[in-house]
Amino acid sequence: MTAPARTDRGSEELIRAEEPVLAHNYHPLPVVVARAEGAWVEDVEGRRYLDMLAGYSALNFGHRHPALVEAAHRQLDRLTLTSRAFHNDRLAGFAERLAALTGTDMVLPMNTGAEAVESGIKVARKWAYDVKGVPADRATIVVAADNFHGRTTTIVSFSTDETARSGFGPFTPGFRIVPYNDLAAMEAAVDETTAAVLIEPIQGEAGGLIPDDGYLAGVRELTRRKGCLFVADEIQSGLGRTGHTLAVEHESVVPDVVLLGKALGGGIVPVSAVVGSREVLGVLHPGEHGSTFGGNPLAAAVGTAVVELLETGEFQRRAAELGTVLREGLAALVGRGVVGFRARGLWAGVDVDPSLGGGREISERLMREGILVKDTHGSTIRLAPPLTVTAEELAGALGTLEKVLTT
Template sequence: MTAPTHPRTSDELIRAEEPVLAHNYHPLPVVVARAEGAWVEDVEGRRYLDMLAGYSALNFGHRHPALVEAAHRQLDRLTLTSRAFHNDRLAGFAERLAALTGQDMVLPMNTGAEAVESGIKLARKWAYDVKGVPADRATIVVVADNFHGRTTTIVSFSTDETARSGFGPFTPGFRIVPYNDLAALEAAVDETTAAVLIEPIQGEAGVLIPDDGYLAGVRELTRRAGCLFVADEIQSGLGRTGRTLAVEHEGVVPDVVLLGKALGGGIVPVSAVVGRREVLGVLHPGEHGSTFGGNPLAAAVGTAVVELLETGAFQRRAAELGEVLRDGLAALVGRGVVGFRSRGLWAGVDVDPALGTGRAVSERLMREGILAKDTHGSTIRLAPPLTITADELTSALASLEKVLVAGA
């Protein structure tokens, strides 16, 4: 049999995907072949500044030397045992991640959606075993415009019809209230409520930041009501907003924190549920699991990620460069930008709809050597690696100005 020939150009590779890949994504027409730091290079050798960072999975940039070294070192020793056996990397990873987040215990998983599903199961089990909610009556309160993943249970409480339509019947047990509305939240909580599950900052919705005091209010409300506060920090956590966790901006400590994306250092999928012993302690052997969760390679890379964050340097860098990002976007308001929201190195930018959709603006930025991505309508999100320099960030903002002026 003749070996298949492999197309080499970007156009050929994009066309080759069409008949063999499910069409569940609509990527920008760039084919990345190499990457380093905040930069990627396509198959033709064109370079782009990455202002998306894998939706925060690449907080430390592409191929961070410390993370690559940790992965290489572990690849030469042990990669997988399954949880049928112990491995020599897992305890250290769990201890350090718990300490970093101010929690007691860790449940290691792989993807962000798995962390959310695990958090839902934990909250329900806690409600039955600890709170005393009658069997199969537990409810979880969530907020509109959330994005926690796309599994069947998670889309059951999504308000995004693109994610929901055609995938029912849906999992019951969820109540949806408006985001940033403490009164509506309080009205939805009752004796059956196991948890309130929210993103401290709504990423997919356009980097929506709640009013000051909202997160503290959620913490106090859940404490009074005797239910859990579960914070989905999969995108907002691990340095992105200038703190280790976004909830720290209000001095809040949830009962459970969901982590993913950056926890794998852009090398392997790593996620985790971290929380109080009273909550994670309700799980017993056989009730939940994952063949790959907590594998030695993931634990080694995850430990290296925690080591980077333990210094506080990346959190400080995100806060300092976040001011550059905020000031640069403020200067564009009225000049193609109609509004924006930012915290640390994370921003949702609302472009004048007359200048095009978020997708169209992202395509123009791509032609200028900047990679960004739209959320909804005419909003784009910016989330560069925390390793980006001030000059690189300023250059990206100049490119945004250029494409907005050219589109006016």
């Protein structure tokens, strides 16, 4: 690792310094990271930790992957931003390669995951009015309970998490919420006003919930039969995390629209995109949607380097192969502090015996043992290491989890 920026303040002092000046919208673990490389981070005192969260999948390729850092440095010396008022020499190549990787026709570049979701909602509604013929301002979108698609006002309008919603109304209308993994309920909610069904192939924030086999294929069949779009939010699940480029590939499903983000920026810059068919994304015309930074040259350069890594298939194979190590290791812990888990590729939601502590408490114990994870609801923790993690590092993390739960 390279040397961190110099500071005369330790972790405790830096954490105290944040209290009066940072809005309290996060409750981070008490570790102050100063530098990182690969699957490892180091705090200001020089303690090392194995990162088993990977920035909620934003760091699929690890911290400071050399190919991504090189692409960023090279572009920083040339051009960083033009706005979309002009063309730039990096955007076309990025869009072409991302479309080819995902098997789609067109790309709408944005910045954050929430922007991708908002853009997907707008595209679906525009398609409903211009193509399907839904009367003006009547379009509806069907979503799943316990979803997590972001935190903008429109997105929390269809959240069922009261912590995300409370105090932020009035909310945006036009959404119908049905239980996840329930095709019958979804079919009952879809009618002639439905523009799209918007779901996560795996619900990450809800604890890594994986639907039954056939659910995604059923959503695809239903949306085709009912004449609406299937929009898949692959912001966390996509780009190699589950052992395929996209999680929907586990059922050989091709949505009309896919939302991408997080790993698309390589952990360097925020990059997101809406990708889909020409028939759908082609409904947008100049002036109807945009972003000053969306598709900027720096983002396009880093995004292209990310696509190049995925084009080899190496990271998808690693996630699939190491996913076996993860599942087998977690299975061995069932009854030894773990009461259940769900895993696909290098992504798992692990339910810990509540008598041993809540998710936050377990995360803090793991932190003190040199392993960084993040809790979600109740006594569930999430494991999502970089796809660069080794089998030995993964086994070591599972051994530490066993130690924390059994001693």
